[in-house]
Amino acid sequence: MKLFRYLAKEVLVSTAAVTLILLLVILSGRIFNYLGRVADGRMSFDFLFILLGLHVPSFIQVILPLAFFLSLLLAYGRLYIENEMSILFASGVSKLKLAGYTLGIAFFVTALSAFINFWLSPTFEYKAQEITQAQNQLTAFDFLQPGKFEGSGQRATYIEDFTPNEGWMENLFLSDNTHKGGQLVPSQTLARYGELVRFAEHDGLQYLVLKDGVRYEGRPGTGHYSITTFDTYAIRIEDTPAGEITAEEAQPTLSLLNASDPKLVAELHWRISLVVIVPILAMIGLSLSQVNPRQGRFFKMLPAIVLLITYLGLLIWGRTALEKQIIPAQLGLWWVHMLFIMIATYTFLLFNQAFSRKAARLPEQNTGGRHA
Known part of the structure; x- marks a missing residue:
């Protein structure tokens, strides 16, 4: 042992x-x-x-x-x-x-x-x-860090800070593309405050509620360009429902x-x-x-x-x-x-060589006797 x-x-x-x-x-x-x-x-x-x-x-x-x-x-x-x-x-x-x-x-x-x-x-x-x-x-807004751009290309998000008491996002910048007339139109949104609101009783609907801001839509240099100011603006955020683990x-x-x-x-x-x-x-x-x-x-x-x-x-x-x-x-x-x-x-x-054993050779016997 x-x-x-x-x-x-x-x-x-x-x-x-x-x-x-x-x-x-x-x-x-x-x-x-x-x-x-x-x-x-x-x-x-x-x-x-x-x-x-x-x-x-x-x-x-x-x-x-x-x-x-x-x-x-x-x-x-x-x-x-x-x-x-x-x-x-x-x-x-x-x-x-x-x-x-x-x-x-x-x-x-x-x-x-x-x-x-x-x-x-x-x-x-x-x-x-x-x-x-x-x-x-989780959405992109759950990963935001103050003072840092998140995303890449035309899709980018930036917040300056969070308010100390309410925890609202402060001084937001959103860049995205919107579908209009079968085309992708660049859009930029700036807002003083923003808050992510979830409605658990409505299958987890999520909205980004922006306050005191302005929204720009259109391609620079073209005639189709719009500027919209708002007091409150809500954007629905598509969620990914939890499915069965397969x-x-x-x-x-x-x-x-x-x-x-x-x-x-x-x-x-x-x-x-x-x-x-x-x-x-x-x-x-x-x-x-x-x-x-x-x-x-x-x-x-x-x-x-x-x-x-x-x-x-x-x-x-x-x-x-x-x-x-x-x-x-x-x-x-x-x-x-x-x-x-x-x-x-x-x-x-x-x-x-666990099972192989070489047969021992026996010495040959001399039956003819010794010759003179």
């Missing part, structure tokens, strides 16, 4: 470290994307890190099998290089027993992967979709079991695949981690990574084929797993 704890510590600590590094790489790319959406006024900064955190389980569900496979190669490779594996084998630990320990470690990772894939990730993705819908219902990654796993939609069927097989892949990669990693000290711990890293990329590539292609109904739903992605189970079995027999 001490040996199992030692091996588990070596592999699982490395898995956690590799997972964290890969997760930070993915998050760094996503955070720049979200910051761009915040700068464009399509997302509130308050929800940026909440939304990013809700997507973390979805990132981990793909990262975890990869991190475990790489960590197994690195940890066991170090044990081979430092001759610790040779000592274990000389002490009576068979390679079959080492395989049992490896599958025991893989069991913990498989259980964690199942928890993330079947419950945690769909639950968090559903929450993320709810927040995204709430963000889509994203495949946000659906509960139990609801996918009886689904007939090809996309939902593909999502179910994808979640199962990210769990089944862990013990298969464990056996491949156990075999390819075996190196002698002269080769170096990274000698078999390249073929291992090629196998990993091929495995994931076939799973991704198979998922797309399921969505397009190129592959029958009954077959799913099991054909990919069966292929790599055979590869795992072959590499285990080839590199570990």
